[in-house]
Amino acid sequence: MTTASLEYIAAGGNRHSSAADWAPSLLAFGAGNNIALWDPENERQNGISALLAGHEDAVNAVRIYENDGKRVIISGSADKTIRIWTATNETRSGFEETQRLTEHSNSINTLAVFPEHDIFVSGSADASVNVWHMQDSTAKLIQTISLKPRYLPLALALTSLTNGDIVLAVAGTSNNIQLYVRAKSGQNFELQATLSGHEGWIRSLDFTKESDSPESDILLASASQDKYIRLWRFQQTAGQATEAPDTIDELSATSAKKSLSNKAHQVGSSSTKYAVTFEALLVGHEDWIYTARWEPKGSSRSPPALLSASADNSLSVWHSDAASGLWICHSRMGEISSQKGSTTATGSAGGFWIGLWQPQGRSVVSLGRTGSWRRWNFDENSDMWLQQVGISGHVQEVQGIAWSPRGDYLLSTSSDQTTRLISEWKRRDKSSWHEMARPQIHGYDLNCIDAITDIQFISGADEKLLRVFNKPKAVDNLISKLSGTSSTVSGDLPDAANIPVLGLSNKAMAAADDDDQPNGHSNGDTDEREAVDPASVVHKSTLDLDHPPHEDHLARHTLWPEHEKLYGHGYEISAVATSNDKSLVATACKASSLDHAVIRLYETKEWREVKPPLTAHSLSVTSLAFSPDDRFLLSVGRDRQWAVFERDAHENDTYKLFSSNPKGHSRMILDCCWAPASAGHVFATAGRDKSVKLWRLSESTFETVSTITTGTSVTAVAFSSDLETSSFVLAYGCDDGSVHVAKISPETLAVHDTLALDPGIVHCKTINALRWRPRLTQGGEKIASLMQLASASDDFSIRIYNIT
Template sequence: MTDAHARVEYLAAGGNRHPSAADWASGLLAFGAGQNVALWNPEDERHNGISALLHGHTDHVNAVKIYDDSRKRHLISGGADSTIRIWAPSDQDYPPFKQVQCLTDHQGSINTISVLPELSLFITGSADGTVKVWDLSDTGAKLVQSVSLKPRYLPLTTAIALLADGAVVIAVAGTASSIQLYVREEAGAEFALQATLTGHEGWIRSLDFVQEGNGDLLLASSSQDKYIRLWRLHKGAVATESLTAGAALTVGKEALSNRAHQVGSPSVKYSATFEALLIGHEDWIYTARWAPQTTSCSSPTLLSASADNSLSMWSADEASGVWICGTRLGELSAQKGSTSATGSTGGFWTGMWQPDGRAVVSLGRTGSWRRWQHDKEKDMWLQQVGIGGHTQEVQSLAWATDGSYLLTTSADQTTRLFAEWKREDQRSWHEFSRPQIHGYDLNCIDSLGPNRFISGADEKLLRVFDKPKAIDNLLSKLSGTAATVDGELADAANMPVLGLSNKAVTAAEDDEQPNGIVDGDTDDREVVDPKSVVHKSTLDLDHPPLEDHLARHTLWPEHEKLYGHGYEICAVATSRDGSLVATACKASSIEHAVIRLYETTSWREIKPSLTAHTLTVTSLAFSEDDQYLLSVGRDRQWAIFEKDAEATNSFKPFASNPKGHARMILDCSWAYGAAKHVFATAGRDKSVKIWRVADRSAECVTTIVASSSVTAFAFAPRTSGNGIQLAYGTEDGSIQLATLHEATLRAEKSTPLSKAMCPSGAVTRLQWRPRRSVDGNDLLGVASEDGSIRMLMISG
């Protein structure tokens, strides 16, 4: 590939479920996504989603902070790999940040980071039971002090603030019910414990300081005891002992106490007292964050995010001074329940303010970000388009046969559909549907046309799904795809409360109750949850579905189940004409290492099963003309089955090579066009082999040596004047583009993609979009163990 060039077209990754794993500053929201740091600008009117995934961590990212000082912007991230990594602006277009330092002083998972750019300080808290203080200068970060927490507990949250005379206060809390205040009285001195604030009855998950106009500091603490406590650090004399009216209550076994604690330096003392108790959440509270102070006289407003699926905004009543919840976003507690498509979203792990205070975001259990923006005219918070992605390894992906959308499936037990949102002169990719929300890890998927797909899971069977009319209309309206003839599709789908099968339903009018499930009566196990009823107007949208829609109203009805395998399904492939499905399951014996064929008219199994392998079949592929079926496996061999001319839809052994590779073979693919009877195998032996079928056998004509085990391979769906194009991905996440001479099949060009564009985990699946994009380039879909979905635009 002479002038091979690639750019990132789209990235999708779910956020990590950790209260500290995200931060929002002007024009940038950075959050942990698996072992990557994802960058997103929620204020971007083009809705381009994640702009980059930074990789360096080797385990989940638990804490992220944006560090803005007078010089430049840095990112500070901490992970379960016990490291803190510092990222500085890059001099390249992509990615916009580069890692400049890795700190390994902690001996446990990093849980919290707080920054004080005014004094070039940041602090980190770790599962090793210490809080460390760092100085960040032009030459990098330097450890200033390590504080061992006593009595020993694990810090989950910290907050840092500047006092009036230059003293600095740090609040630390975590797996204990108290908050410790450490103060550094002057520059160069060490932090010392000066006060312990008690009152909470559970672990404390979030701390945040804000300065009031009178010079006082307010500290908000949120806990797993379902309460938020406010603490006042009052400059000067001891603050009044009186409690706010709403706080004079008895919670648990102890009455509320307002004992004053003295903190600060010898020159300026502060009294730390209990200010208010905020009651209203019904489950653990993960974050409590103060709104940005847009004016010096504005009263503080607190945003809290809870496992009860709500965001609450709290402020003090001007007349009485009592803290009240004036705005509540999210879901009503009455809608809590199952975390499937018929229940709740599983709680909000993070709530954050836009830097100007005009919008808020929250991260839910599904890894998706919701966003609300304040409408001044209506004085309402209106939900906007957010972003989302898988939260576990992405096991497989498949393009629709017409290239109109991409399907992905993951160990997070969901199947997701991504398509392009086209409007005027703008285009952006978004999640349009969540066809399958399952109870088992999903391992493989393939498309059976523009309106149907099949997926295999750990439950030992395969399920076939049909596109519902609601999604068809939405894709037609927003993506410009051809609409299906009316009457061919069910209106929508629903999942019974105690079931795993998506049932086709008739969409109800807005003023109607659901009329039940199509195709017969139901029993008690198939009672439809009224919260997930699809009304005809539900998906009549002028924008991609919001997370509320995706989590409940975008299921696809199940068409068929395919039985026969004895273990977890691991591979599936559909014929080019859509008439056949080939499947395989995990196997440690010849008995189960069979390939089962199903025809798609009556969905009956074509017997006998195809046998050739002795261990798990890892990949299956039909040739372009459906003449051959190729299989590869952990037993190091490949096998080809030929269509039987005498028996319809039946295949018989054609050729095999029991020593195709020196180690297990992990993927295979057929070439297209004039080279349609050319195939490739990729293996653990760090090689890709190109084979040509001839005379009831196949010969290896080219071997491409890779730097690591090759885990995924795909031929491009066209041949150009430059030859046959292909891509392969490896266990270390790298992706290589190559070109074969069309006649000799010799490798002519090989170009590695920039590491920044590649995943940080093993590549699990590569597939080219079946049709060329508008500008003549090719789009490559990439699935990875790092939980990300990538679309790379390849030109050459």
């Protein structure tokens, strides 16, 4: 019997300041259309445990709602719905969707929860805020607030006053914060005050009590695109509103001359009035501020600290100075501005979109533009925040994956314009998967990838050319050290690579001793266009790690130097395959005519094109594959046909058309693969016509032997390359994200056992690639007992399954 379990998930977080929340032992965040579940404090550090699928568009807002020991995740999406996910022991993920709310007519942008009063609120791009009553994990709409003057809410916050009144703060695409109050005995929220002062859209709001005292003042923090955070004090009063004394921090005097008015607004019911005054202006960030969050209750500080995340690549912790009362930036994490580099290609992170406190306030996380989570723990001995291992993943469709020939690592490439390398981190009794390198950071969407050798890969992009990359020594040392595999790099390869400030190609460079300032290039003199950004100079100590690299390290120090560019195609590259003897690569591009629907071959010694190109197709070639003995090259395309080219008996780099079938499938063919050599010459094709067909060589052509029919289009197929049983294993993935594993008889090619992987562990969108991991060997002995299958999907995720 075949069984499957999930080994690893990689997915990047959505760039939206409301798209994550952290509760004890669970951090939930939006990842594409899914909600990713991660426990940052898990000892094994195995990353994302599950993805909750259901939304049909990007998840913009996530909140964890806990009441009476019950845990619920509330999510809002660009698909105009809010979904309630209730904790359960019945599913693998630990949650199931129990309710879908469709009352909004546009994208949901923000959520705020208030479990103590059984309510939560949602803000939507339909310029309304909905108030919901929550009972037994079921939500019911109790009020809709239309925002006037009309603006789109981007931030919401809730708090209660001492008499039981509830205050709702709303802000977004205007410069003002609106305060709505619901009296303890009332039913609806009513607008009572408007706070002005900001000069840009407001991205984040958060309330806290200044101390544990029941009569404590309340503080509201608002973060804006004007680069400032404003603090507002809610103070219980007796009597009428007055002009408050001008007690603005002196820090703010030069920055906010326009808004030095400190009028006291009043909120609350007739019995208990609160005066709302401007308390402080926090100055220090150099770019838009996306989130400002108060330290969780229970900390010893009074007032609590404030955490802010900004597009200037920094995370700041603000404290009120006990002596002067001024708010100062006590700690700053992230990147120093001068080290950003001129572009994201030279290592600039592109800003932090989310900053969150751990529920006890001992650590913080932030989400960056690249979809990666960084994590810091506070060390009391050194009084410093120390960076820990985070998680990362693609933030657009994952288009291609490829295992290294030995199976040491997995390469993935995506429409987010990056190529990433994933490998195992083994230590004592633990093992987990992590991104170990980011070989390619590109300016075009990347479409396909294949490993040539253990130290070289090739990738194709929308830029119409292919690039070949070599593995640098630093990455090789890191992988062999952390995963316990032997080194593959010879002595003549460079230490590392970087991208010149005005360039597009990764240049090889030598690592410097810690006290050196090298010119950074291994090829001597450089002109101004190849000047090295000083921030990207790599020192040898930087490359010597005993843990998976952090995000800033990945983006700057783990690039692979570019070895060659391959020209010839006229449109976006669609497919690439390497021969098993590593002597040839076959490539194809998107095409709508015979002229461009050709297959080009390049030999890998001098990287010259083998002419003429191979012709057979009339539309885009979607997949290429060499047979295990390299005798045949198989191609399939959108013109519904497959073609097999045979190697010339005398010239190893020449192929000629051997056989083709213009009606291989009744609709376009999307993928193909060859069976292991022991099957003879057998290949599989996957089509939009909801079928997988198996073809076997019969004299001068290939004939269909068996067909597997499915309920939806088949978009990816992969034969296992090595098996210790008497049957072959074929994996196929479908348009709906499902993955199936079929056992196939070598003699008859009949399917005698099919396993559909559990819906709780598969993707929710089209599978773009499936690849079996080559079995790791040591001295001829197989050291991996189980089979592992990697999959890449349009849902932005990569998954690795254990198949037994």
